[in-house]
Amino acid sequence: MLLREYLTEYTREELLNQARSFEIRKCSRLRKADLIDRIVDSFCTEEMLRNRLACLTKEQMDLFRKACISPTAVSMNEVVDAIQLYRHWIGCFEAPIDKFCVFEDVAAAFSKIDDETFRLDQYRKGWMVKCIQFFIQYYGMAPIEVVYEMYRQKVKCSIDEMIEMLWEMPIDIVESCLFTMDKLGMKGWPKEDPLYSEKGIFVNLQLFEDEEFDYLLRQQMDKDFYIPSVQQIDEICRIGYEASSLEYKKLESFLIKKLRLPYEQAVTWCLQIWVNSYEGESPSEVINKMTEMNIKFDGKLINEFLGLLMMAHNNTRMKENRGHTPNELTIVLPVGKMPTIVPASSHAAVMLKKAAPQLQAMGVPVDLNGNAHTIQTTMFPNGLNEEPIRVEKKIYPNDPCPCGSGKKYKKCCGKNK
Numbered sequence: 097m098l099l100r101e102y103l104t105e106y107t108r109e110e111l112l113n114q115a116r117s118f119e120i121r122k123c124s125r126l127r128k129a130d131l132i133d134r135i136v137d138s139f140c141t142e143e144m145l146r147n148r149l150a151c152l153t154k155e156q157m158d159l160f161r162k163a164c165i166s167p168t169a170v171s172m173n174e175v176v177d178a179i180q181l182y183r184h185w186i187g188c189f190e191a192p193i194d195k196f197c198v199f200e201d202v203a204a205a206f207s208k209i210d211d212e213t214f215r216l217d218q219y220r221k222g223w224m225v226k227c228i229q230f231f232i233q234y235y236g237m238a239p240i241e242v243v244y245e246m247y248r249q250k251v252k253c254s255i256d257e258m259i260e261m262l263w264e265m266p267i268d269i270v271e272s273c274l275f276t277m278d279k280l281g282m283k284g285w286p287k288e289d290p291l292y293s294e295k296g297i298f299v300n301l302q303l304f305e306d307e308e309f310d311y312l313l314r315q316q317m318d319k320d321f322y323i324p325s326v327q328q329i330d331e332i333c334r335i336g337y338e339a340s341s342l343e344y345k346k347l348e349s350f351l352i353k354k355l356r357l358p359y360e361q362a363v364t365w366c367l368q369i370w371v372n373s374y375e376g377e378s379p380s381e382v383i384n385k386m387t388e389m390n391i392k393f394d395g396k397l398i399n400e401f402l403g404l405l406m407m408a409h410n411n412t413r414m415k416e417n418r419g420h421t422p423n424e425l426t427i428v429l430p431v432g433k434m435p436t437i438v439p440a441s442s443h444a445a446v447m448l449k450k451a452a453p454q455l456q457a458m459g460v461p462v463d464l465n466g467n468a469h470t471i472q473t474t475m476f477p478n479g480l481n482e483e484p485i486r487v488e489k490k491i492y493p494n495d496p497c498p499c500g501s502g503k504k505y506k507k508c509c510g511k512n513k
Contacts (some may be wrong), residue, residue, distance in 0.1 A: 099139065099199035102188055103132045108485040111135065114185070118144070132222050139185070140205040146182065149206065150217040151225050151269045155334060156180055157218060159196065163187055164203040167195035172360055173334065184269075219263060222257075226333045228270055232300045232323060233332075233417035236312050239293030240274055242321045249326050255295065272300045280309075290320050290418070315416040322419030332413075335363070337370035343411040344370070347404045354397060369405065373412035379405045 103111065107496075108128040115123045115131065120138045123131055132367060152160060163169045163181075167190050170178045177198045181187050187198040198206075227246040231238060244255045258275065267273070274296045277285055291313075303309040326334070332338055339348070344366055350461045351362035365386070372381050379402060393401060408420045417425055420501050 097188065097190070097197065097199060098201050099185065100132060100136045100201065102185075102199060103135065109470075117206060118266075123291050136201065140201055141298075142205070142209050145202070145205050146209050146214055146217070147264070148266055148269070149186075149209075150214065151265055152181075152218060152223045153177070153222045153225055153333070154219075156223065159184065163196050163198045163431050164206060167197040170194075170196050172363075176334070176336070220251050220253075220261065223247065223375045224261065224265070225269065228272060228330050230269060230329050231298065232302075234413050234415050235300075235321065236303055237291070237297055237299045237309070238321060238417055238418075239291060240295050241293055242323070243298050245323050246329065267301075271302065272298055274298050289318060291316075301512045303369045312415070316418050319418045319420065319425065322413070322417070322424065324419065338411075338413065339363070339366065341411055343404070350401065350404055354400070355391060355393075356392075366408075369408050370412055373409040374414055379409070430494070 106114075108131060110127065111131050112123060115135055118135070118138065120134060123134055126134060137479060149157075149160070155174070159168065159170070159174050159177050178189070181196070181198075181478060182189065185199075186202055188198055189195070190197045218393060224247060227243060230246065231243055235242070240259060241255065244258055247258055251258075262270065262274065274295050275298075276284065278291065280290075280297055280299070282297070291297065299309070303312060327340075328338060338344060347369065348362050348366050351357045351365055352359060357365070365382075368385065369382055372379075381396075383401075413419050413421055
């Protein structure tokens with residue numbers, strides 16, 4: 097299929113929006129057919145194609161090269177990369193076989209620029225895209241020096257060279273921009289603060305669109321930035337969570353051996369649990385979703401599973417912690433409560449009721465009436481039978497409500513606080 101043919105499926109307004117993201121000018125008065133011609137002609141120029149394809153990660157480029165030759169079956173590990181290529185209008189899924197194929201005109205244009213200079217550029221920018229993906233998910237905003245710490249682990253250059261390269265990359269791919277501290281209204285910011293920068297703060301632009309810049313700043317406070325290894329960046333960008341961490345390996349093993357789930361389903365649930373923890377949802381949300389999928393537990397298994405869920409939660413990287421897990425920011429409190437488990441479905445309530453005596457013995461209260469208003473993160477570093485460590489977790493107005501309703505705290509249990 098040609099890119100030109102594919103674009104006919106879009107509305108004129110969608111095409112205009114895409115033309116703006118590509119920074120193609122003087123399109124607003126064009127008819128749809130002429131607009132398609134303008135986009136294709138601009139997109140397939142050597143300059144634009146070099147600039148955009150150089151921002152593909154190694155895995156995306158490998159898939160792209162295969163699909164340039166012939167429609168390619170996408171493996172489980174390539175799904176995210178294929179979707180990203182699709183989003184960038186580089187190719188599509190060919191019906192009815194659902195193989196990924198690169199548009200013929202894009203493939204033809206690529207063959208003319210695929211030289212040594214392009215490959216070196218793609219190596220540098222492809223790694224930067226991975227660093228930016230981690231940055232967006234786990235920082236949101238950071239001194240450009242922090243981004244440089246990640247980047248220089250694999251590509252050796254000066255920070256000024258890296259900044260110059262960033263300015264070359266398309267804004268719709270980077271989704272972030274570099275601002276001076278004065279520009280952000282942070283003049284006089286203390287130099288000892290982790291967010292202080294001499295060269296500027298890199299900010300995900302979505303924070304401004306969602307009006308969440310100040311909120312995230314309050315959430316992160318004065319926490320240090322976690323600098324991930326090359327392996328961690330690769331892993332999280334490739335599959336969405338830190339599968340090699342001990343806690344998630346134990347969780348995966350439980351799902352496969354105890355619940356007898358296929359490997360693909362176990363990995364999918366591990367990702368779901370990572371996302372739930374990242375977004376601050378309660379463990380009951382996972383249990384509800386699993387019961388809806390007819391995954392059943394007996395009393396003994398649910399006890400074990402809840403323990404694994406808590407350990408996974410405490411080892412999930414979070415934006416509010418600037419990439420740290422709750423375990424890595426442990427503050428031991430003199431007093432505190434165990435986390436309250438709140439069921440959000442009748443199926444989960446039945447299971448939790450059966451397991452309540454064992455959970456109470458472990459010191460984990462179960463609120464079957466949904467009356468819990470706060471959450472405290474609790475860890476069991478030496479196993480469930482040993483002394484727990486209790487860590488306070490503040491609930492902010494825009495956080496998901498811990499009751500599992502799916503609403504923000506300020507609109508649910510925190511409404512009258």
